[in-house]
Amino acid sequence: MSEDLTYEQALEKLDENLKLLEDGDLSLEDALKAVEAARVYLKVCTERLEAARKKIEIRADPNDPTP
């Protein structure tokens, strides 16, 4: 499920779970579930931050050598 999420979506999910934990009247069991979910989304966010590989590539058009 979390594989397809963008950083922003995962962050939103993370915040939803945090809000549930901080405002909600959760049972201990539900709270532990929310914590587990929050940790998953936190991990997704962290992974997204490091996903990009620094590089610069020139994509010249072979049919348009003018530039």
Next chain:
Amino acid sequence: MLKPEEAQRPYTVSELSNEIRRTLRPLTAVLLKGEVSGMKRGAKGHYTFAIRDGQSLINAFLWADDARKVTTLPEDGQVFVFRGRVDYWSQYGTLRFVVDQVEFDDVGKLRARLEELKRRLEAEGAFAPERKRKIPFLPDAVALLTSPTGAVIHDLQETIWDRYPNMSVYVYPVLVQGANAPMSIARALRRCNAEGLADVIVLARGGGSFEEMYAFNTELVARAILDSRLPVVTALGHTSDRTIADLVGDAESRTPTDAGSRVVPKKADLQRQLDERRRRLDRDVSQRLARAAERLAVKRQRLLLLLPAIVRRRTERLARAAGELGRLSPVAQVARRQDSLRERGRRLDTAAAGRLAMAANALASRRAPARVERALAGRFAGAERALEHRAQRLVALSPDSVLARGYSITQDAESGAVLRAAAETRVGRHLKIRLAAGRLGAKVDEVQP
């Protein structure tokens, strides 16, 4: 007829041609205004056309190199201001105006055309905010469409990597000026979408005059931006007017630095954001566990306090149950019935006594005593007579009269038994002998049965 003094050595054709060229040399950087006709593109990329006004015509030539640099390519029937020099081609004997720059004759007219295009696009909803694509919060990679040689590309790359050190950047080199620029930009936009290497496009140029920015006001570029699947951020420098590209683009910025910050977040900010959430999460977990442990401890304490009471209650219930069980046993039932019978007996006695008392009362109330007295007097007289008779018999039968006649009665002193035979006693036993008058104590000396 040539006069002798005039009969100088004639010019050769080349000499005259050179003379003409020399004479025409001052006609450089000339501005020439006229309408274009007969526009033709040569095999080597150059253009030939004629520039004319109402009466005159002059042939014009545009070198391929210059054609790439000019703001716009002349079109038949349009009036332009050309800059160039007059040149004489000696080998063909022709005079040409060699154009090195083309400018719109009437900027006002061009602006009017631009306004018309703007109105058309606006009517289509091309500038509507709801049509704009969302700029990704964190792109996987950024595409830069710009001149590969300018400072713009350097600044963009610098900004992006400063904010996000591991961001990938794809550069699509395009012409940002000149007649071929619109086509070059449109093609690169299409390629960028087709390749899908990046998820946001920055279209950049370092500003310029109205004419230099011409490509970004063309319908070709506007349509290419509108057709783009990927969001397009413009960064066209500080210009007096917003271009159509700015209006149809999904986000507008001016400098490469602006554009960089529009497309790429600061990684350090994101890391701080995540760290803050991680702290909140950890804090919540530890607080929650502490609270749960505390609640458990309280419950345990209460349980310990309640335990004796619970045990007592249970014991009492057990005792009650045992009592119940005993009450229901056969032995107890028999005992209970006996009790019940006894109770009834008592009640019967009481009732009978009551009845008797009641009867006695009833008797009393009927003046019974007098009758009873009479009856009793009768009875007593009868009894007296019977007594008298018996007394007489008693006297007759009494041993006293026999004793009076000289008999005695011998009794064993101990047992009091009357002795009727000598064998009933033995030697040594004490005897009582009753005479008519007095008694004797005696001891047996001899027994003769």
